[in-house]
Amino acid sequence: MKKFSFIDFFAKAVATIISPFYQMFKRVQKKKRTYHYDLALKSRRISNMSKMKDFAQTHWKIGAGVLASLVLIGILSMSFNGMLSASPVAGEVAAVSTTGVPTAASSDGETAAATMTPYQQKIVDDVKLYMQASLPGFAITVNNNEIAFFKSSDDAYVVLNTLKANFKETDKIYTNVYYKEVVDVVPTAKALAVRSKYDSSEESLYYITKGTDEQKIHEVKKGENFWVIASYYNVGVADLIKANPDVVPERLQIGQQISLIVPKPLITVATVEMATYEEPIPFDIEYEDNADMYKGEFKTKVAGTNGQRMVDAEIYHENGIEVGRLVLDEEILSDPGIKVVYRGTKDPPPRKGTGVLAKPTSRGVVTSEFGWRWGRRHNGIDIGVAIGTDVKAADGGVVIFSGTKGGYGKCVMIDHGANIVTLYAHNSKLYVQKGDKVFKGQLIAASGNTGVSTGPHLHFEVQKNGTPVNPRNYLKF
Ligand SMILES: [Zn+2]
Numbered sequence: 385m386k387k388f389s390f391i392d393f394f395a396k397a398v399a400t401i402i403s404p405f406y407q408m409f410k411r412v413q414k415k416k417r418t419y420h421y422d423l424a425l426k427s428r429r430i431s432n433m434s435k436m437k438d439f440a441q442t443h444w445k446i447g448a449g450v451l452a453s454l455v456l457i458g459i460l461s462m463s464f465n466g467m468l469s470a471s472p473v474a475g476e477v478a479a480v481s482t483t484g485v486p487t488a489a490s491s492d493g494e495t496a497a498a499t500m501t502p503y504q505q506k507i508v509d510d511v512k513l514y515m516q517a518s519l520p521g522f523a524i525t526v527n528n529n530e531i532a533f534f535k536s537s538d539d540a541y542v543v544l545n546t547l548k549a550n551f552k553e554t555d556k557i558y559t560n561v562y563y564k565e566v567v568d569v570v571p572t573a574k575a576l577a578v579r580s581k582y583d584s585s586e587e588s589l590y591y592i593t594k595g596t597d598e599q600k601i602h603e604v605k606k607g608e609n610f611w612v613i614a615s616y617y618n619v620g621v622a623d624l625i626k627a628n629p630d631v632v633p634e635r636l637q638i639g640q641q642i643s644l645i646v647p648k649p650l651i652t653v654a655t656v657e658m659a660t661y662e663e664p665i666p667f668d669i670e671y672e673d674n675a676d677m678y679k680g681e682f683k684t685k686v687a688g689t690n691g692q693r694m695v696d697a698e699i700y701h702e703n704g705i706e707v708g709r710l711v712l713d714e715e716i717l718s719d720p721g722i723k724v725v726y727r728g729t730k731d732p733p734p735r736k737g738t739g740v741l742a743k744p745t746s747r748g749v750v751t752s753e754f755g756w757r758w759g760r761r762h763n764g765i766d767i768g769v770a771i772g773t774d775v776k777a778a779d780g781g782v783v784i785f786s787g788t789k790g791g792y793g794k795c796v797m798i799d800h801g802a803n804i805v806t807l808y809a810h811n812s813k814l815y816v817q818k819g820d821k822v823f824k825g826q827l828i829a830a831s832g833n834t835g836v837s838t839g840p841h842l843h844f845e846v847q848k849n850g851t852p853v854n855p856r857n858y859l860k861f
Contacts, residue, residue, distance in 0.1 A: 518573040521582060524592075525568045526650050532588035533574060540569040543585045547592060551653045551704050564652035564702065593703075595648030604640040609633065617644055649703055657699040665691035667720035677728030688723025691716065734780050735821035737800030741778040741858040742824060744808060744844050745769050745831070751841060754854040763852035764807065764845030771812055771840045775829040778806045778844075778859065783820040783828070792843070793835020796828050807845035810837045 500508070522537045523530040524544065534540045548561050583591075591597045602613055610633045614621045623646045625633060631642065667688035677683065696713040699706060745767055752766035777798055784805070785797035792809035796816060799805050812832025816822060833840045846855045 514576060517576045519576055519579055519582075520571075520573045522569055523572045524588070525570055526565045528566070528568075530570075530572065531650050532583045532591065533572070533579060534588075535582045537569050537571075539582070539585065543588050543592070544569070546585065546589060547651060548653055550593075551655055551701065557658045558655055559658050559698070560654075560656040562654050564654050565650075567651055592650050593647060594645050595650055596645060598645060600644035602642045602644055604636045604638055604642060606638055609636060613642060619644065619646070652702050655701045657701065658696070659699050660694065660696050662692060662694050662717070665693050665716070665720045667691070667723050669723045669725060671725050671727045673729045674726040675729050677726060678730050678732040679728050680732070681728035683726040684723065685726050686722070686724040689721035691720035692718045733823040733825070735782075735823045736780045737802060737804065738779055738824060739800075739802065741800075741806070741846070741855075742776070743859055744775055744778050744806075745773055745842055746776075747773065748842070754852075754856065764809075764843050765855050767842045767844060769831045769840065769842055771830075771832050773831040773842070774827050775808050775811060775831050775842055777822045777824060777826045777828050778846075779804075780824045781806075781822060783816045783818055783822060786814050786816050786818050786820075788834070791836035793837060794829070794832065795835070798822060798828070803849045805847040805850075807843075807847065809843035809845070810835050810841060 522534050522540050524532045524534075524540050532540070532543065534543070544567065552558060552561065587597065590599075602617070604613075610621050610624050614624045621633075624642070624644075625631075627643045627646045631640070636642075667690055669688065672685060674683075694715045694717055695711045697709050697711045699709045701707065748767040748769040750765050751768040752762060754762055754765050756762070775796075779798075779800045781798040781800035783796060784799045785795065787795070789795040789809070792807070794811040794814055795807065795809045796811070796814060797805055797807045808829055810832055811829040811834060813830040814828070815830075816826075816828045822828060831840065831842045837843075844855055846853055846858055
C-alpha cells in the first residue's frame with residue numbers, strides 16, 4: 385500500500401530545512417572569506433567594527449533559517465490540526481538510509497500524544513527518524529580522530545596516495561615513505577543531521593595540509609609588501625612566508641592572493657631518499673706567526689681550495705622539508721688545499737702621542753699651503769692623492785671624531801695629547817670609530833673627494849689648543 389503521504393512530504397521538508405542550518409552551526413568555518421582593508425582605516429576601533437559587521441554578515445542566515453523553520457512548523461501543525469484531524473491517512477516511512485535506521489517510529493511521545501494529533505505526532509516522529517538516519521562511509525583517522533569522510537575506502541586511499549605523491553619527486557629514489565602519525569581508513573557512519581554529504585578529495589587535501597578548512601585570503605594592493613601585510617594582520621613575516629611557500633616576497637604583484645593561514649598539517653609524510661651526489665670538502669686554515677706584522681694583523685700566504693667528494697647518503701624529509709641526512713659512503717675525488725695565513729706577533733706602537741708627527745700619506749705633493757689664499761684662510765694643507773690612497777694617523781692617540789662633518793666631508797679627528805689634534809678630510813672611507821685608540825702610522829681612512837672639494841685630495845689639519853696651525857711646523861714634505 386504505497387500512497388502519497390503529505391505527512392512524509394512535510395516532515396521531510398521540515399527536516400530538510402533544519403538540517404542544513406544545523407550543519408551551518410557545525411561547519412560555519414567553511415565559509416570562504418576574502419579580507420580587504422584600506423590603509424586609511426587602520427585604527428583598531430574601526431577594525432573591530434568591521435569584524436563585527438563581518439560576523440553579522442556571516443551568521444544572519446542561521447538566525448533567519450531557524451526562525452523560518454519554527455514558523456513553518458507552527459503553520460504546519462495548525463493546518464494539520466484543522467484540516468486532517470478526523471481523517472487518518474497512514475503514510476509509509478521512507479527509508480532514508482541503508483544502515484542504522486530504526487524500523488519503528490519512536491514511542492516516547494506518550495505525554496505529547498495527549499496534546500498532539502496523530503498527524504502532528506507523525507511529523508515529529510518522521511523528523512526524529514530523519515535526524516537519526518545516517519550516511520554510511522569511510523573515514524580517514526589520524527591517531528584515532530576522524531579527519532575526513534568518504535563514500536568508499538577507495539576515495540579515502542586516493543586522498544592519502546595523492547598526499548604522499550605530493551611530497552615525492554619523480555626523478556628521485558625513495559626507500560621509504562610513511563606517516564609519522566597513526567593513519568587509518570575505517571568504516572563509519574554519520575548522522576544525516578550532522579553530515580549530508582561526503583568530503584571531496586580537494587577539500588580533504590586542503591584540510592589535511594593546512595590543518596583547517598578556513599580560507600583567509602588577502603589581495604595585494606599597491607605599495608604593500610609582506611612586512612606591511614604581516615603587521616596589519618598581526619602575524620609574523622616568517623609565518624606569512626610559511627603560508628605562501630610558492631610566493632616570492634620581493635616580487636608581489638598587485639591583486640595577487642596571499643594566504644593568511646599558517647599551515648598546521650594533520651598528517652606528516654616522512655620520506656627517506658637515497659641519493660648520490662658530489663659536494664665540496666671545505667679547506668682548513670693554518671696560521672703562521674710573522675714577527676714583521678703587528679698583533680691583530682692577518683695576511684693570506686696561501687689561498688685555500690675546496691676538495692671534492694662523491695657521497696651516497698640518505699636524505700630525510702618531513703612534508704617536503706629536509707630534516708637531516710646521513711652519509712653512508714664517500715669517495716674522495718680531490719683533497720682540499722690548506723689555507724695559510726700570516727699572523728702578526730709584533731707589539732703595536734704605543735697608541736698615544738709621541739710628540740712628533742709623520743706624514744699622513746706615503747705619496748703626494750702639497751697642492752695648497754696653509755694660510756691666506758683668495759681672500760680666505762686655509763686651515764690646513766692639501767695633499768694631492770688619488771681616491772682610495774691610504775690615510776695614516778700622523779701620531780698615536782684617540783679618535784675623537786669619525787663621520788661626515790659639513791664641508792670636510794668624511795672626516796677623522798685624532799687627539800694626540802698635549803693639546804694637539806690632527807684632522808683628515810674629504811675621505812672616501814673611514815676605518816676607525818670615535819673612541820678607538822690608534823698608533824702612529826695606523827691606517828685610518830681612504831682618501832677621496834667628499835664634502836666641499838675641488839678634486840681628489842687629502843686636507844690635513846693640525847690644531848693646537850683648538851686653533852689651526854701650519855702643519856709644516858710639525859712635519860716635512
Ligand atoms: Zn684644504
